[in-house]
Amino acid sequence: MSQNTVETIAPWVFTLAIFAVWEIACRLFGVDPFILPPPSAAFAAMAQYWGPLMRHSAVTLWTTMAGFALAVAFGVALGLIVGWSRTIYRGLYPVMIGFNCIPKVAVVPILIMWFGIGEVPAILTAFLISFFPIVVNVATGLATMEPELEDVLRALGARKLDIMLKVGIPRTQPYLFGSLKVAITLAFVGTIVSETVGANAGLGYLIALAGSNFQVPLVFAALILLAIEGIAMYAVFAYIEVYFTRWAFRSSMSAAT
C-alpha cells in the first residue's frame, strides 16, 4: 500500500477503531447502557428513529447555516471597519472582547423572550457565537499589512480606498477563510445550546427530550449525527479555503526572500 493510500484511509481506520474500543470497553466492563450505551445500541437507536432524527438534523443544519451566513456578512463588514482605522479598532475592541466573554447560553432566554420558542433564537445564537473569530481575523489581516508596501502605494498617490482594494482585502482572504472553519463549528455549538434551552425542533431539542425520557442510546445517536454534520461543514470550508487562497499555501504571506 502506498503512503498516499494509507493517509487516505487513516481517518476511517481511526474512527472505526475508536468505535471498536468503545464497544469492547462497554461489553468487557459490563457498563450499564443507561450510563454509557455501546455504539451498537446508539446505531440501533439511529435506525429505529431514523425519520425523526433526519427531520431534527435538517432543522439544526439550516438554522446553523443561517446563523453562520449572518455571521460571515456581519463579521466581514465589521472586520473591514475595525481594520480600516486604528481609532475604531481601539474603540471597539474592548467592547467586542466584553461581548465575546458573555456565555451565549445566558443570552438564549432573552432571545426566547424576544422572539418566542422556535428557530429564530437558534439562528441568532449561532450568529452571536460565531461572528467574533471572523471579525478578529479580517481585522488582523488588514492590520498586518506591510508598512513598506503601504509606503510604495502612498508615494504613488494611492488613497486609503485604493490600498484597501488592491492590497488589504486580497491579503485578508487567507485569514478570512481560515476563520470560517473555526466559525462554522462554533455556529453548531450556538444552535445546539439554544435548542437545548428552549426549542421545539432540532437535534439539541431532541437530545434534551430523549435525555429526559431516559432514552440514552437515542441521545448518543443524535450526538453522532451532530458530529457528522460538523465534520461535513468543516470539510466544505476547508476545501473552499484551499481553493480560493492557493497562493497563500504556496508562499509565506510576506513573500520574503
Added chain:
Amino acid sequence: MSVAMRPVGGLPVEPRARHDAPGGLDSMATTVDIGDISLNYRGASGNVLALQNTTMRIGRGEFAAVVGPSGCGKSSLMRLVTGLVRPTTGDISVFGEKVRGPLKIAGMAFQNPNLLPWRKVIDNVLLPLEIVRPHRRRFRAEKDKYRAQGEALLKTVGLEGFSGRFPWELSGGMQQRVSLCRALIHQPALLMLDEPFAALDAFTREELWCVLRDLWQELRFTVILVTHDLREAAFLADTIHVMSARPGRVVMTKTVPFPRPRELDICFEPAFTDIVQELRAKIAEVRKP
C-alpha cells in the same frame, strides 16, 4: 537594450497645489532640495530626534547615494522626500515645489521586494499604473499597451518569459528585479531605493547593480539610494552623502569622478578603493558618540 518608452524628459509631472516661488533656472536643475530640516518622532522610549540641520541638494537626473551608520535616519529621509512624513522644521522641495503630502509620482523599492503573492509577476509590475494618474483612468481600456510596456521592462532586467509566473516561483534576486520594475513602470522622475540589494548574495547583488546602472543610463531618472554598502554607493552614484549618527545630518558630500558607463572592474582600481576607504573612515569617525 531598448525599452519601448517615452524619453524621460516628457514625464507627466503632476502640477502641485500651489507654487511657492516661481521656479528659476536653479530650481529647474534641482530635483530634490532638502533645506535645513529636522525631524522629531515619538518612539517607544519618548521623543526621538531623527534628523537635525539636514541639508541636501540633488540635481535632475542625478544618482545620489546616502550612507551612514545604522539608525542615522536614512530611511526617515526617504519618507520625508516622498512626502509620507512631514519634517518637524524646515522645508523640502521636489521639482521646485514644496512637498505638502505624498508625492504621487515617486517610485520606491525596499530591501524586501514586497510583491503581492496573489498577483502574477506582470500584474505586480503593472500595479502602479492602476494607481498613478493619468494611467489609472486608461488602465482598463489600454491594458494591452501597458502589458507590452511591462513585458519590455521585464526583458531589460533579464526576466523575459517570467511575466506569467507567481512571485513565489522566483528566487530572491529575481523578485528584487520585479520590485525594481514595479518602481519604474510608471516612468517616475524620482526613484527612491532603501537598501534594495541588502538581502541578496554578493554575486546577485553585483548583477543587480549593473541592471540598475543600465536602467538609469537609459532612462535618466533621479535616484536616491540609501545603502550600507559603500562599494555599492561608489559604483553606482554620482554623489555620495555621508550622514552622522542620530540625530542625522550630512557631514560629507563626495563626488564620484569615474566616467560612465562604469564597468564592475573599476571596483578593483586604487582610486575606487580610495573613495571607499575615505567614506569608511568618515563613518567610523561619526559613529563614535
